[in-house]
Amino acid sequence: MIGAAAVLAAGFAVALPTEPADAHGGFTFPATRTYACYKDGIDGGSGGGLNPQNPMCQQALDQNSYPFWNWFGNLISDAGDRHREIIPDGKLCGPSSDFDAFNAPGDWPASDVQSGSTVTFEHNAWARHPGTFSQYITKDGWDPSQPLGWDDLEPAPFDEVTNPPLRDGGVEGAEYYWDATLPNKSGRHVIYSIWERSDSPEAFYNCSDVVFDGTGNGGGEDDTQAPTAPGAPTAGSVSGDAVELSWSAASDDVGVSRYEVYDASTGEVVATTSGGTSATVGDLAAETDYSFYVIALDAAGNSSDSSPEVAVTTGSADNTSGQCTVDYSIANEWSGGYTADVELSNDGDAALSGWSLHWHLDDGGTVTNGWSAQIEQQEGHVTASNTDWNGDVPAGGSVSFGFNAETGGSAEEPAEFELNGAPCSTS
Missing domain, CATH: 2.60.40.10 (Immunoglobulins)
Structure with missing residues (x-):
């Protein structure tokens, strides 16, 4: 899984965001402009760097990299159901200054969809909130060469759902999902989504570029041919x-x-x-x-x-990774950073076949490189998983790894660890 920060392979440093994020969620299908550009940048880059191939994404990156690493945080914290009142025409796709680049008209990456078809919407749930998702579509004859305005949208949402189901295993982790019937349209359009929380005045706004009955980014013949079946898992x-x-x-x-x-x-x-x-x-x-x-x-x-x-x-239940101990120690510390050593012990009666350890960096640190584990970070949340050579941990055995991190303050030992979703004790 590629998260909001790139994966750190053993001993390999990558570029990670240094700015704080107000992360909460966004569509991975149909992909929002911010998510599509984040994926375009990651796929075109190397070592965790961003190198978008789409010109609009590159233009947005030239203005501000923050929305790429925080593609799930396109929000207004005090919207309070005042969407049309507080968001002017031309600012719908990026109502805050950080996301303003995504208001520009142009040939953004687009998802190919079929007119009138039923699709499964997939909305990343970086932070989980109760609320209602409302999806609007642009009118026939709207002008894609101009920034999106309220009058460009059909007056009523074609899809609306409150508190949809949640599942793990999405392309970016946990996700909300639901089936929706797309309107009868043709050509390029924008699906405009408003996710309004019911427990606060906060709301999230996203534009998903789509091409009905065609091929994204350039048109072409309708795609009606299905993929072949995957191989047996x-x-x-x-x-x-x-x-x-x-x-x-x-x-x-x-x-x-x-x-x-x-x-x-x-x-x-x-x-x-x-x-x-x-x-x-x-x-x-x-x-x-x-x-x-x-x-x-x-x-x-x-x-x-x-x-x-x-x-x-x-x-067996003994192999659900609930019986474990973590020894986390600061091996070295300097102004602006530190080295941490981690030892994970299997206290159960059965061997572990693969492990994934999760914790939160309470000191606000950013992992810069690691060794003897695959490490990924999304804001303060860190997950370390086994490599291909240290996934098996016998009963009573242990495995060790480490990492370097940057921080603006002093290093702190995390208070809690979870191994494959089950809590560990600390030593």
């Missing part, structure tokens, strides 16, 4: 509450945009990936039989046949 690490799955890629005449992993017994999506061919399915019951299959989707919404199923039996 295989199970990697299996614990008492999670399983890692991988599969052979599907093929498509235009390109596969994402995969969805299904629980065969319920027909529910339990994980999604943004083109990657592996996923971790969590929140499983111990010592339980499961079957999973995968489908591939292209940007136009065409879905493949199901892959063959894989049968998996989860491990």
Whole structure:
């Protein structure tokens, strides 16, 4: 998973955001302008740097990198249902100064969709809030060469949902999801979304560029050909509450945009990936039989046949990673940074097959590089996962890793750790 900060491989430093974020969420499908540009920048760069290939995204990056790392924070904190009153025409896609670059008209990355089709909206839930999502569409004949105004939108939302269901395993972590029927449109349009919280006056605003019955960023023939079926998934690490799955890629005449992993017994999506061919399915019951299959989707919404199923039996309750101890120590500290050493001990009666340790950097630090673990950070939240050589930890055994971090103050030891979602004790 690529989060709001790039993954840190063992001993490898990457560029991470230094500005604070007001993160909360945004559509990953259909992708908001901010998320589409973030993905474009990450995919075109290397070592965690941003190198957008889309000219509009590059133009936005030249003005301000903050919205790329904070693509999920396009909000007004005191909106209070005053959207049209406080957001002027031309500022709908970026109502705050930090996001103003995304108001510019132009050939932004677009999601291909089919007129009148039913699609699954996927909205990242970086922070979870109760509230209502309202989706509007631009009118027929609107002028895409001008900044978006309120009169460019149809007067009523074509889709509205309150407190939609939430699931883990989205392309950027936990996500809200729901089915929506798209309006009958053709050509390029903008889906304008307002997420209004019911527990505060805060609201979030996003523009998702879409092309109906066509190909994003340049037009072309309608895409009606579905991807081929993915290969049969295989199970990697299996614990008492999670399983890692991988599969052979599907093929498509235009390109596969994402995969969805299904629980065969319920027909529910339990994980999604943004083109990657592996996923971790969590929140499983111990010592339980499961079957999973995968489908591939292209940007136009065409879905493949199901892959063959894989049968998996989860491990014992002792292998749900709830019995663990973390020894976290500051090995070295200097003005503006520190080195931390972490030892994770398996206190259970069964071996761990794969591990993922999560904590929060209460000192406001930013991880700059790490070793003996795959480390990723989203704001203060840090997750360290095993490499391909240290994923198996026997009962009574331990594994160690470390990292360097920058901070404006003194280093602090985290108060809590979770291993594969279960709490650990500290020493």
